[in-house]
Amino acid sequence: xxxxxxxxxxxxxxxxxxxxxxxxxxxxxxxxxxxxxxxxxxxxxxxxxxxxxxxxxxxxxxxxxxxxxxxxxxxxxxxxxxxxxxxxxxxxxxxxxxxxxxxxxxxxxxxxxxxxxxxxxxxxxxxxxxxxxxxxxxxxxxxxxxxxxxxxxxxxxxxxxxxxxxxxxxxxxxxxxxxxxxxxxxxxxxxxxxxxxxxxxxxxxxxxxxxxxxxxxxxxxxxxxxxxxxxxxxxxxxxxxxxxxxxxxxxxxxxxxxxxxxxxxxxxxxxxxxxxxxxxxxxxxxxxxxxxxxxxxxxxxxxxxxxxxxxxxxxxxxxxxxxxxxxxxxxxxxxxxxxxxxxxxxxxxxxxxxxxxxxxxxxxxxxxxxxxxxxxxxxxxxxxxxxxxxxxxxxxx
Amino acid sequence: xxxxxxxxxxxxxxxxxxxxxxxxxxxxxxxxxxxxxxxxxxxxxxxxxxxxxxxxxxxxxxxxxxxxxxxxxxxxxxxxxxxxxxxxxxxxxxxxxxxxxxxxxxxxxxxxxxxxxxxxxxxxxxxxxxxxxxxxxxxxxxxxxxxxxxxxxxxxxxxxxxxxxxxxxxxxxxxxxxxxxxxxxxxxxxxxxxxxxxxxxxxxxxxxxxxxxxxxxxxxxxxxxxxxxxxxxxxxxxxxxxxxxxxxxxxxxxxxxxxxxxxxxxxxxxxxxxxxxxxxxxxxxxxxxxxxxx
Numbered sequence: 262x263x264x265x266x267x268x269x270x271x272x273x274x275x276x277x278x279x280x281x282x283x284x285x286x287x288x289x290x291x292x293x294x295x296x297x298x299x300x301x302x303x304x305x306x307x308x309x310x311x312x313x314x315x316x317x318x319x320x321x322x323x324x325x326x327x328x329x330x331x332x333x334x335x336x337x338x339x340x341x342x343x344x345x346x347x348x349x350x351x352x353x354x355x356x357x358x359x360x361x362x363x364x365x366x367x368x369x370x371x372x373x374x375x376x377x378x379x380x381x382x383x384x385x386x387x388x389x390x391x392x393x394x395x396x397x398x399x400x401x402x403x404x405x406x407x408x409x410x411x412x413x414x415x416x417x418x419x420x421x422x423x424x425x426x427x428x429x430x431x432x433x434x435x436x437x438x439x440x441x442x443x444x445x446x447x448x449x450x451x452x453x454x455x456x457x458x459x460x461x462x463x464x465x466x467x468x469x470x471x472x473x474x475x476x477x478x479x480x481x482x483x484x485x486x487x488x489x490x491x492x493x494x495x496x497x498x499x500x501x502x503x504x505x506x507x508x509x510x511x512x513x514x515x516x517x518x519x520x521x522x523x524x525x526x527x528x529x530x531x532x533x534x535x536x537x538x539x540x541x542x543x544x545x546x547x548x549x550x551x552x553x554x555x556x557x558x559x560x561x562x563x564x565x566x567x568x569x570x571x572x573x574x575x576x577x578x579x580x581x582x583x584x585x586x587x588x589x590x591x592x593x594x595x596x597x598x599x600x601x602x603x604x605x606x607x608x609x610x611x612x613x614x615x616x617x618x619x620x621x622x623x624x625x626x627x628x629x630x631x632x633x634x635x636x637x638x639x640x641x642x643x644x645x646x647x648x649x650x651x652x653x654x655x656x657x658x
Numbered sequence: 659x660x661x662x663x664x665x666x667x668x669x670x671x672x673x674x675x676x677x678x679x680x681x682x683x684x685x686x687x688x689x690x691x692x693x694x695x696x697x698x699x700x701x702x703x704x705x706x707x708x709x710x711x712x713x714x715x716x717x718x719x720x721x722x723x724x725x726x727x728x729x730x731x732x733x734x735x736x737x738x739x740x741x742x743x744x745x746x747x748x749x750x751x752x753x754x755x756x757x758x759x760x761x762x763x764x765x766x767x768x769x770x771x772x773x774x775x776x777x778x779x780x781x782x783x784x785x786x787x788x789x790x791x792x793x794x795x796x797x798x799x800x801x802x803x804x805x806x807x808x809x810x811x812x813x814x815x816x817x818x819x820x821x822x823x824x825x826x827x828x829x830x831x832x833x834x835x836x837x838x839x840x841x842x843x844x845x846x847x848x849x850x851x852x853x854x855x856x857x858x859x860x861x862x863x864x865x866x867x868x869x870x871x872x873x874x875x876x877x878x879x880x881x882x883x884x885x886x887x888x889x890x891x892x893x894x895x896x897x898x899x900x901x902x903x904x905x906x907x908x909x910x911x912x913x914x915x916x917x918x919x920x921x922x923x924x925x926x927x928x929x930x931x932x933x934x935x936x937x938x939x940x941x942x943x944x945x946x947x948x949x950x951x952x
Contacts, residue, residue, distance in 0.1 A: 280884050283948055343885030350892050396888060397948075 267411035271420035273365035274305035296325035409492025431490020436463030508594025548594035677914035677942035729766035767797030852880025852910035
């Protein structure tokens with residue numbers, strides 16, 4: 262039996278903004294797009310703003326209609342990362358293992374620590390106070406026997422809550438909760454579950470697992486397991502990463518346009534990961550495998566960056582130079598290495614680059630909150646519809 | 659917890675009125691006396707530009723008499739560190755003032771600051787060793803700014819010479835040394851120059867030109883954000899068990915940013931919930947309200 266903590270910083274972006282400007286305390290504060298231009302979504306909003314019906318991921322225009330007196334802030338992402346790192350540093354002083362799930366969420370494995378820390382509930386409240394005392398950030402903690410139950414727990418008494426789900430009581434704890442409390446149940450699944458007469462988590466657990474397997478496949482089995490209070494018991498994380506890479510294998514391809522699109526997508530993924538870590542890369546590597554399994558790799562040094570465009574251009578260039586045989590391609594891959602830490606050195610860049618960097622940072626924030634698919638880039642070749650499309654409905658789905 | 663000495667680089671800046679020093683002061687009002695009510699140390703920068711008359715130094719000692727803890731860190735004259743040409747006379751002039759402060763138990767140490775254009779090599783270490791031999795009786799804090807010093811051989815030299823290796827936070831341009839505390843002996847000396855990259859680059863280009871005070875200080879114009887201060891705090895706390903004294907100097911002086919940040923660092927590092935700060939600074943930097951006693 263494991264003991265997992267899930268710590269979620271309450272209205273994190275807003276809490277940080279309130280440290281920067283204490284006059285925002287007690288007021289409805291919304292961090293996100295600019296309501297004047299009507300673009301973007303709510304990245305975070307204060308509990309005062311939630312009283313007006315606002316919630317994360319809501320289009321900023323709708324938010325403005327509901328709460329025109331709110332204080333709308335664009336947000337200072339560099340500062341959020343700093344505070345997020347600071348929280349992690351504090352947690353690392355106590356937890357044997359810490360996994361950062363997003364900018365404002367952490368899993369900790371305290372299995373076997375009861376002898377060290379005594380009552381887990383008291384210890385959780387100590388952690389909460391410590392983070393408040395040192396950083397003035399409120400948080401909620403869920404304690405459970407696996408990651409899923411801990412996450413649901415941290416969400417159920419916000420803000421400043423602590424929920425300890427006793428081992429063995431998971432199913433009973435979950436039963437009366439609405440199905441959307443399960444992480445991963447979004448609008449589409451919710452609608453579908455409702456159409457089947459399933460409203461509470463207990464409704465899921467009462468049915469046989471086979472039913473969900475038949476209805477939703479693998480996802481259904483996973484859903485059923487979660488409803489029964491089961492979930493991942495081990496934290497996942499990477500030790501000192503030296504490279505970030507992604508590759509794709511296809512049925513043999515000869516179309517350059519197709520390769521370009523695929524490389525573009527792969528670049529998008531590695532760059533997002535890069536920015537999530539607040540790293541810059543100064544080395545781009547590509548991998549190319551022909552249908553006869555002959556494999557080439559190329560690498561190029563570039564000026565430290567985290568910009569998709571620069572990295573993509575370098576990679577595409579290399580790929581085109583490397584791809585000289587008239588043989589179909591079976592796999593392409595892109596890798597980044599030689600990392601340096603991101604620092605706010607905007608002045609080093611040209612104005613146009615600053616604009617792009619701001620845009621990329623905004624994209625990173627939205628993806629961190631709502632998943633990679635919430636914002637996608639397009640190349641000239643891809644479908645016009647895909648050109649930087651913000652898709653709020655992918656949230657939680 | 660080690661003993662923290664937190665202060666600013668210099669105290670005599672006209673643009674600290676009214677953000678720190680109050681406006682409409684009486685003729686009796688003295689800046690250093692006011693300053694020493696709130697801080698326990700200051701770095702003297704005028705000694706870098708001139709060989710001061712001992713009368714001035716005696717005046718300082720009198721002015722800080724209300725604060726028993728107060729110490730001065732004296733910056734070595736540029737003849738030694740930048741022009742690197744000095745004679746017996748220069749040495750005597752520096753020593754005299756240092757001894758005056760030491761006798762009054764007001765001397766922190768001697769700050770020997772070299773420019774970016776002083777990279778690590780054998781002649782450089784020999785030069786420092788010679789200075790150490792000239793000023794053997796003081797706590798010596800050596801600041802170098804080129805990243806070539808961030809190597810084990812250089813640290814070994816500092817260890818053998820028992821010289822404190824200053825930790826500095828400066829704009830990260832080219833081969834600038836990064837903010838990484840290196841512990842050599844039981845003291846840490848940490849200086850904050852701000853992170854104003856653009857102005858820092860300009861100042862390199864205008865190095866030899868004659869400039870006004872505002873132009874010269876532009877590169878230090880920078881207010882550290884709460885998140886940056888938290889990162890700094892965590893980094894310093896990670897080394898605090900290894901040392902007995904931590905000296906922290908904020909040099910981002912224009913308009914009093916250095917004063918505001920110094921108060922915030924006192925709050926964070928000395929773990930004081932509330933700090934004694936003058937109303938002037940709270941007015942200029944509203945976020946200090948949170949840590950102010952009043």
